[in-house]
């Protein structure tokens with residue numbers, strides 16, 4: 001059933017094509033069928049050809065999660081007195097997560113809607129704690145490696161904290177000496193990742209924890225991504241850098257149950273070493289005519305479904321289940337790493353701390369290829385892979401359910417590399433050109449403006465999803481995109497020259 005022919009959807013649009021609430025409600029079965037139909041163009045995560053966004057361990061687990069979610073679908077966690085069941089489940093999810101991450105008897109926390117909310121709250125709590133304990137700080141600062149999740153940038157933007165991002169080492173891990181240097185009088189929080197998203201490596205948490213402890217500064221470890229898999233990788237006997245509350249200087253952590261915890265979307269946990277930190281997260285208002293209002297996290301209404309599904313996931317999978325899924329995921333990641341390293345022109349970036357496989361072009365001087373052009377070919381073959389920048393690479397978060405797809409992925413990747421080698425013009429076409437150039441434009445403010453324009457288009461009155469390869473063709477796509485669209489090849493040449501110039505100036509300055 002297509003949009004144009006569906007009675008369910010055509011009945012709900014105006015003559016100008018804008019959706020409106022239909023005069024009479026439509027048939028439920030027809031609506032469900034229409035929604036199924038809408039999914040046909042979505043990423044194929046069921047088949048394991050999508051390497052991120054969905055954490056899937058089987059249909060029966062999903063069916064069970066839906067049951068648990070549905071049981072509390074209407075309930076509201078905002079009022080723990082009215083819904084004590086949800087409060088109990090939230091407390092138990094927090095305690096189970098704290099135990100897994102080696103928290104102590106005093107470790108406390110709350111559930112949130114996802115990693116971003118956990119991070120927003122950790123930054124807000126650190127800022128507000130500093131307002132109490134070091135009121136002379138007028139311009140609070142966060143110190144973090146450049147690879148920290150972008151949610152910290154959002155938090156800084158929302159809460160008036162200045163981020164000080166520090167370059168990482170050649171191993172993509174935080175540079176301890178540079179982090180120490182960046183800490184100053186205005187620092188209210190230091191943050192690092194276990195692991196960071198782009199290459200999946202764990203920052204040197206022990207060393208950073210020592211610095212923070214000696215300076216009496218709060219230290220947040222973002223384990224949103226890895227919090228529910230690193231403990232099981234360790235349990236399987238793999239040696240990892242210590243990353244959790246075992247490190248005395250760690251004062252808070254975030255870990256997403258909706259990632260490797262295999263819960264329903266909308267579930268993360270933010271933990272603090274003790275209540276002296278968590279209390280700065282809460283919001284209490286006593287004078288509202290609607291009554292005294294107390295809220296532990298960002299939303300008002302707190303959906304019960306994700307809390308219930310997270311509790312059900314942890315209890316039903318259990319330690320043994322997590323270890324079994326992790327064993328498969330680790331094996332799949334090892335197979336993928338080995339296969340990628342065997343393809344001439346490619347290399348895996350970063351140590352194997354997690355099940356992330358970041359695929360880059362082989363280093364300069366060898367037979368590297370344009371990795372974004374490789375991504376385009378892979379996409380044409382039905383693989384959904386994320387393009388990353390600084391350095392240009394592809395990101396695969398490997399789950400157990402991806403394992404059967406690894407041989408097919410490697411076969412396609414080998415062919416894609418050969419194809420791109422035979423067709424160098426692919427680098428300046430389609431998405432490859434767009435990603436390549438956008439990553440290299442030195443004036444980042446202009447890039448931001450162009451992306452902002454794309455957002456305005458996507459969330460404008462028509463709400464259309466753009467065709468990436470056509471960006472810049474529209475009148476309203478912003479300067480950088482239009483420029484790239486019109487002068488693609490030449491822009492790339494100039495940007496490469498600018499890149500070369502910057503590298504040589506940087507080299508000369510470092511040599512001084």
Ligand SMILES: Cc1ncc(COP(=O)(O)O)c(C=O)c1O
Pocket residue numbers: 114115116117119149151193195196197222223224225226256
């Ligand atoms: C390291 C890390 N932190 C935070 C987040 C943000 O999580 P969410 O997308 O649930 O907000 C992610 C998401 O991938 C992540 O990888």
